Amino acid sequence: MSTTIRLNDSTLRDGSHAVRHQYTTDQVRRVVRALDDAHVEMIEVTHGDGLGGSTFNYGFSRTDELDLIEAAVDEARHAKIAALLLPGVGTIADLKEAALRGVSVVRIATHCSEADVAIQHFQAAREMGLETGGFLMLSHRLAPAELAAQARIMVDAGCECVFVVDSAGHLIMEQAADRVRAVLDEVGGDAEVGFHGHQNLSFGVANSLLAVREGATQVDGTLYGLGAGAGNAPLEVLATVFDRLGMDIGGVDVTGLQNAAEEVLRPMVERLPMMDRGSIVQGQMGVYNSFLFHAERASQRYGVPAQDILREIGRRGYVGGQEDMLIDVAVELQQRSLNMVS
Amino acid sequence: MSTTIRLNDSTLRDGSHAVRHQYTTDQVRRVVRALDDAHVEMIEVTHGDGLGGSTFNYGFSRTDELDLIEAAVDEARHAKIAALLLPGVGTIADLKEAALRGVSVVRIATHCSEADVAIQHFQAAREMGLETGGFLMLSHRLAPAELAAQARIMVDAGCECVFVVDSAGHLIMEQAADRVRAVLDEVGGDAEVGFHGHQNLSFGVANSLLAVREGATQVDGTLYGLGAGAGNAPLEVLATVFDRLGMDIGGVDVTGLQNAAEEVLRPMVERLPMMDRGSIVQGQMGVYNSFLFHAERASQRYGVPAQDILREIGRRGYVGGQEDMLIDVAVELQQRSLNMVS
Incomplete structure (x- = not known):
């Protein structure tokens, strides 16, 4: 052909x-x-x-x-x-x-x-x-x-x-x-x-x-x-x-x-994309790819692992446009981990 | 199964x-x-x-x-x-x-x-x-x-x-x-x-x-x-x-x-492997992968592009164990390019 x-x-x-x-x-x-x-x-x-x-x-x-x-x-x-x-x-x-x-x-x-x-x-x-x-x-x-x-x-x-x-x-x-x-x-x-x-x-x-x-x-x-x-x-x-x-x-x-x-x-380019843990988890769970950096920023801000945020986002099935929901998930995970400590 | x-x-x-x-x-x-x-x-x-x-x-x-x-x-x-x-x-x-x-x-x-x-x-x-x-x-x-x-x-x-x-x-x-x-x-x-x-x-x-x-x-x-x-x-x-x-x-x-x-x-690890030009050329031409760093060293030493060395190695069909032949190829390519300049 x-x-x-x-x-x-x-x-x-x-x-x-x-x-x-x-x-x-x-x-x-x-x-x-x-x-x-x-x-x-x-x-x-x-x-x-x-x-x-x-x-x-x-x-x-x-x-x-x-x-x-x-x-x-x-x-x-x-x-x-x-x-x-x-x-x-x-x-x-x-x-x-x-x-x-x-x-x-x-x-x-x-x-x-x-x-x-x-x-x-x-x-x-x-x-x-x-x-x-x-x-x-x-x-x-x-x-x-x-x-x-x-x-x-x-x-x-x-x-x-x-x-x-x-x-x-x-x-x-x-x-x-x-x-x-x-x-x-x-x-x-x-x-x-x-x-x-x-x-x-x-x-x-x-x-x-x-x-x-x-x-x-x-x-x-x-x-x-x-x-x-x-x-x-x-x-x-x-x-x-x-x-x-x-x-x-x-x-x-x-x-x-x-x-x-x-x-x-x-x-x-300072940072070339690669199959790092966060992006593998995205592929595994089916998470919208442009969420990666959003998850990393939320991770730094709320002290919860980016891959945990991405896994939870995957479970909930969020789609493009719901970038702000990553913050909610991060806050929730932070709260959960604080409760476990106390 | x-x-x-x-x-x-x-x-x-x-x-x-x-x-x-x-x-x-x-x-x-x-x-x-x-x-x-x-x-x-x-x-x-x-x-x-x-x-x-x-x-x-x-x-x-x-x-x-x-x-x-x-x-x-x-x-x-x-x-x-x-x-x-x-x-x-x-x-x-x-x-x-x-x-x-x-x-x-x-x-x-x-x-x-x-x-x-x-x-x-x-x-x-x-x-x-x-x-x-x-x-x-x-x-x-x-x-x-x-x-x-x-x-x-x-x-x-x-x-x-x-x-x-x-x-x-x-x-x-x-x-x-x-x-x-x-x-x-x-x-x-x-x-x-x-x-x-x-x-x-x-x-x-x-x-x-x-x-x-x-x-x-x-x-x-x-x-x-x-x-x-x-x-x-x-x-x-x-x-x-x-x-x-x-x-x-x-x-x-x-x-x-x-x-x-x-x-x-x-x-x-300082340098993670990636699909860079050299390694893509290896995949393209079928060149033994551990030749990559050898080609890069020869490239620096003899001032000829690593990818050109790898392409030539591919054409010649060298196999593992012939690492020293990369030097010969680099010298030859260097000579060729000097001849073109003069």
Whole structure:
């Protein structure tokens, strides 16, 4: 089969979590230049939690994301610049602003069971002439058939590619493949299917490969795997693996990506994500990856172990947007441990 | 199926590469204590390149490996302590010495096509009453049927478990599974089959899972993935994944291993292995993982990029034991680049 697999880069969006949203315009330009030179077709640039994410709840950006987007658009010679939007965090007004600054793709993300909150956003995006993608986040929370029904809602609203998003790095091989297949069975012909993996249990690349074998045609990654939790599927590893297997990755320069990761991205980053205890527990319990740093901050403040907070969050099934609940859990665990001492 | 999968730990052997063989007796004791407390059944303690590996060619140990072994044996309450032996690096005399210090398992490693050099070592080990494992290193270099023939040689010599060893982290899913199946088809009934994975392309855990599904009953890992190249399959991730899938891992304490990795191992290690450019190139080109630091040293000394040395080593197909050839390659690349300048 000679289907071209599009490798999307999210270093400047999902990777933003790992640098606490502190990217500078200069850093964005250098990353975009390197990715563009390596023929990456789509580069996502937004606050980690999407347009409008720079808030007290999610953490403030150092530089206005719209300025980062504009710099990226200016720097890219071939690549399309994409933005992420979580309805409720960002609005259609934010999207219009991003489009004015030159974004040509938007990916609209909802919790996997809440696709309907994105309907108007897909419609608006299509009216603006944007290419659209839809993120079904924490995809492990729904069985394949239920996930497919949510994908149908997105596609009917105007979504051109539905992503099975493993926001907790929880999916293990056929758990990812089965979801991709079910979604493709539902929307194939009407839309593409993509996969967005994380490394918490180190299945990001393996799951991506399985997704492609099921028929996914877009795969997300980030340089050095920079991203929330244990990080994303590393784009340079995806490219290396897909290329070695003889897959068509649309002319992406594998060595160029390896060099971009090592020479451009790595020197910018103080703390690279890794499979540390906190992120393994996220993968184990299915906890939204961007909660990791929130849990670490709550841990320092309330003196309870981050992994205990994450385990409890996992038990309670909190989803993206409930970042403030981590504080409640931390306070509760602190109280419990004080009661045990006294 | 209720087959018990034995998770072997190699933090104090394969992990030794990543700390340049500088383990202290106290560190060995602390790691063994934590692993033993977490009910890990087999703990390998040796120089990274096996018994007798402390040499100019491979790098000198800080502490005599026999003293480390003795400390490990003393510290372990339940776990068996294993040694690694590469015929030619170590000798039967070294093995006797290790057995005297309390080793009860030996794993004898050869390049995948050279199983016959290990025949006398397996025989000697069995005569000493040791449990035996056999490592077919750089397993990707042989097709499954050829690998199986080599496994047969080991088993006929007295090997009780043949390991498909992915020394370059080069194998991608079915490439690992096919080799495990072929070896099991050949030796099943006479011996167990094991898998030893590396993370260069992040398939260490996925390949291990596929190996088990093919019938492998022993899987190697290390705490935090500490090991040569991009590191090994992390033992705490293997345990987390296998446990989540309901597999029988013989009572290994998953949370205990997660804690051992984070609290005991991590503070000991200055530089944790990761999928950096050098190790990705190793995975891509199929280069023996312990060459990574050798290539980095040659790179610094001769002013040529480590990844170029590794790519050339990959093209030439050098195997473990040819560490000195890296210098020749570095000198040649240096010469070539000087000629281009002049």
